[in-house]
Amino acid sequence: MIDYVGEFAIPEGWAIEAEEDDLWVLCCADGDRYAHVAYYSVVPGVLLLDIDLKCHRLPQFELGRRTFMTVNWCTQGRCEASSPQRGSTVVDEGLLCISSSVARTCSYPTGSYRGYELVVELDKVMEEPGVFGQFGIRFGDLEKRLCRPAYALTVEPPEACRHAMQAIADILDTKRPDRNAMRAAVCLLFAGFANIDPARSRVSSSYLQKSQRELAQMLHDAILEDPTAPSPVSRIANAHGISEASLRGYFVRIYGTAPTAFARGLAMGRAAKLLANTDEPVGDVALSCGYVNPSKFSAAFKKEFDVNPLEYRRRSRLESRG
Known part of the structure; x- marks a missing residue:
């Protein structure tokens, strides 16, 4: 299964807890870090990740030149998707994020996250649509409509998608998830994408550039060092020639709360x-x-x-x- 997703180096402190033909579990319990991520092979070309962690980043796959669609939905915490071209955008609780995974990484700025991710190898599922074809799902059309180059499409999920997402969560919450039910729920989720209107999504307005993200991180670390000290907002803003309001805005967009x-x-x-x-x-x-x-x-x-x-x-x- 690791060969299927690409090259993958296991960092120190991480381990594969279980490995089967259609499932493996990546774990970490190293000091203050904790992670339990189950990777399910739904069908050839589609991975479903069940993510529960208390850390800021997961090890990354080397996806090579293959083209992927990734779908994130966050149930607790915040997920930050970054690309060199556009910078960073953050997925809030309850939102759905659809993007191309080319040159894209995910991190978790609050250090605590619960959510799910689908990784779709587009060439494979378009060549062999299988069960998706039975549901009338055309990934070529979805890619053209929803996977804009270098953008992550962040939306309030339509009702059909919310029902499918809840079904997936309920299935994964069982001791031995039913693979047929899982495949059906994933198909229903992608079928619900027909109701997503990209024109009503939050695209470019939600992006932060690398320098803006670093300033928010700087403010975060300063508060973390001594939360009882006078607010460092004015000091950091003045030192970098930006307004206090801008710095507070960067912080809120990354961490979901005001510095105070x-x-x-x-x-x-x-x-x-x-x-x-x-x-x-x-x-x-x-x-x-x-x-x-x-x-x-x-x-x-x-x-x-x-x-x-x-x-x-x-x-x-x-x-x-x-």
């Missing part, structure tokens, strides 16, 4: 750990998370976790006792 909300979430996460694992007074926890006023800290904490800090501590202690 991201910093607050990190600070509240730190507070939750201190409340659960130490006996520090709430006022001291507030100070360690950048809040001088305990009342403002309590309000922010309750907004994040729906309970006040003392109640959170009480519940955490009860849970730890079993």
Whole structure:
């Protein structure tokens, strides 16, 4: 099956957990990284990936000169598709992304992702349509209409596609996925593409260039280093000659949240750990998370976790006792 998808180097810390004729599972449990990716051969020329990970990037296949269509749909987190020609676009939760996989890579900017991907070798399925032909699916027509060169087409999935996507998810959630049901659901998904209107999709407007993406990453890393420090937005924006509004916009498009909300979430996460694992007074926890006023800290904490800090501590202690 690895020969089918192309050359593939297994990086350190990753391993193939299981391998069969139509399935193999790539895993990683290395420090803070976790990944479990199942690759199913639906029919010759079509791979279905079931992706569950807590890391920022998967190992990449070398696809050679073959032409592929890739379909991503995200159920949790965010998937970033990049190409040298256009830069980066991000697939939000619930959206469908269709693209040519030529010179395209995927990453996961939030470091946590759950979703699915279909990889279609177009020459193979157009030469031998098989079950797709029975459903009236013509991949040559889909390629011309939906796979624009160097673009990723990001859309709200039509109802027929949503039903097919849910069917695929339900099938993969079983202990031994039914291959016939899987093939039928994948066919229904591609049949639903007839209802996708590229004119109503988000194409060029959602792209970030490499330099813009790097600035968003720089801001992300600065906040991650110390979420309680004064906002680094103005410092980074001034140092690179861009407006603060532009920098905030780059950040939101990549990470799906404003820099202030991201910093607050990190600070509240730190507070939750201190409340659960130490006996520090709430006022001291507030100070360690950048809040001088305990009342403002309590309000922010309750907004994040729906309970006040003392109640959170009480519940955490009860849970730890079993």
